[in-house]
Ligand code: HEM
Ligand code: HEM
Ligand code: SF4
């Protein structure tokens with residue numbers, strides 16, 4: 215039962231050694247074994263019911279930025295992606311060839327952001343992202359993961375952080391940033407391994423590796439707000455988790471467990487996570503789900519929630535509002551994923567005088583196109599990723615803002631690529647950067 | 663033939679329909695237990711909140727994006743379920759056998775609503791052809807399911823209007839009605855059964871876990 219033939223233009227071929235080389239090791243028997251094992255043993259009610267309930271109506275299409283940005287090419291619609299992968303696997307009972315698996319990896323890993331916007335548009339409530347995550351799982355089991363993504367996952371597996379950061383490097387970076395912070399706010403410290411602190415602040419590994427000043431900024435904010443906080447000197451400080459997106463759920467579970475165990479070891483009251491969307495998702499539901507917990511053992515909040523607390527409680531006062539026109543990229547994983555949209559708006563209004571709301575917004579916002587591990591598939595896939603999100607460029611351009619506030623690391627890089635790809639001439643800032651420019655530092659804390 | 667179609671066949675159809683639905687429902691509950699997240703995440707409040715929105719025309723963003731499809735979908739499904747239940751001929755057959763009775767549609771209304779269902783089916787057919795995103799995901803089985811759903815309406819109408827040979831037409835109608843009933847539990851027409859659960863699960867996951875609405 216094929217579909218009626220449709221003439222569609224060829225898609226550009228992208229070379230990725232993780233797929234091209236590994237495809238050579240695949241045999242039809244192994245492919246069939248893995249597909250059938252994953253579908254029979256690792257999926258249950260949802261997978262089966264979604265297959266039987268999808269009425270092939272295509273009404274989810276308008277949800278997906280990939281579909282909208284690629285001239286409504288049906289290959290990029292949510293159900294179109296499921297058809298090209300899951301339906302074919304089931305129809306052929308797993309007897310597909312290596313080239314087919316290569317296409318599956320491209321579709322599930324690089325052309326879907328797991329942003330779940332389509333779940334809000336499917337009339338019957340089908341979770342397309344879950345179906346495509348199952349495809350990623352199959353590709354992972356077949357070792358058919360884009361190379362850059364796999365390298366990140368290898369780093370997680372070996373070092374429990376995303377970027378091969380060694381322990382001495384980590385501690386050195388924190389000491390360096392403490393020095394930097396002290397030169398602005400005299401009381402700024404980065405307390406290591408402080409048992410019983412109120413807050414364990416966790417970050418993603420790219421912060422110590424390439425964006426260290428963000429940690430220094432946080433030390434200043436914590437000092438001004440007089441927060442009792444700590445960071446671990448040992449593994450578990452990195453809250454990011456790309457294994458969650460590559461389909462390597464065993465590694466995903468180890469990484470999440472290390473993060474939560476660090477909090478338990480430090481006996482802190484809460485974990486505050488830095489401005490990252492996927493890391494938050496991993497810590498509050500994908501991780502706990504895999505580990506069999508309904509809720510994380512130590513309460514976890516996202517930086518946006520934390521800043522909201524600091525500002526509304528008056529621990530941080532705003533000296534002078536930021537007056538350039540700003541808009542916001544509402545990260546799926548904290549807005550559609552955790553309802554932080556209203557709080558995000560409130561802290562922006564508290565710190566900025568000229569806010570330009572994007573449209574669509576809140577939980578209907580378009581994904582940045584980078585999330586769900588797509589940007590981690592690396593440079594080979596950058597062109598298709600930027601092309602696959604022209605609606606985001608149009609949405610941002612229409613706000614006529616100069617600055618896009620983006621409280622998510624993946625979104626941050628993704629939006630920067632969109633700005634340069636579509637020549638929007640805008641700039642991206644984390645919320646902490648806005649806070650650094652607007653918060654009041656009392657004179658007695660100010661260095662010199 | 664007429665006696666078989668109006669007697670045993672009706673029984674067979676209903677037994678298969680009800681039995682099939684029960685079977686699917688029990689299988690659903692059992693495999694939901696294996697799927698570890700379903701029971702812990704299910705929430706009556708958020709599930710019903712979502713269902714309610716998706717059962718009211720234009721209450722969701724996507725429904726407002728495509729007015730024509732929304733109107734046709736609601737008209738099609740409402741008539742599909744209500745017309746056969748309140749049809750004079752159907753009620754008469756049941757009350758003849760069992761004595762049970764309930765209100766009926768006037769002949770004229772039944773005719774028009776039947777025509778409406780057939781037109782809606784034509785709309786779905788055309789939509790499958792015209793929209794690339796629907797055509798791309800169309801299998802031959804989708805045409806078959808549409809035909810199975812529309813057939814009782816077409817044949818019932820033809821029988822009622824006494825087109826061709828009445829007796830043959832009624833028998834064909836009864837067979838097509840029985841086919842549709844028996845197909846529901848075992849084809850994608852089972853979305854009738856699964857819809858409340860898939861929607862309620864998605865509503866629960868969005869509402870209880872992610873603190874947002876899913877419409
Ligand atoms: C399987 C058992 C069924 C039996 C025994 C049955 C029997 C009948 C009979 C005797 C008529 C009357 C024809 C006339 O007016 O002289 C009729 C009409 C009709 N039936 Fe059924 N039917 C069955 C199933 C269904 C189903 C499942 C549907 C739709 C979902 C359906 C839809 C209709 C419609 C729409 C009409 C007439 C429309 C009009 O008056 O214009 N029937 N049926
Ligand atoms: C009672 C609960 C039911 C609900 C909530 C429901 C819901 C839906 C929805 C949301 C769609 C997709 C939207 C569209 O294409 O218009 C759909 C399509 C469809 N439904 Fe139902 N449905 C129900 C029962 C039934 C029954 C009993 C039948 C027939 C026996 C049926 C036959 C169809 C068909 C044939 C389509 C596909 C239309 C197409 O080709 O695009 N539905 N249904
Ligand atoms: S999850 Fe997001 S990216 Fe993936 S198909 Fe759905 S809308 Fe598109």
Ligand code: SF4
Pocket residue numbers: 267268269270271272273274275292293335336337338339340342
């Ligand atoms: S996933 Fe939902 S919206 Fe998309 S085709 Fe299937 S039923 Fe329709």
Ligand code: SF4
Pocket residue numbers: 327328329491492544545546547548580581582583584585586622623624625626628
């Ligand atoms: S990177 Fe940001 S917008 Fe993109 S999927 Fe993650 S949270 Fe969503």
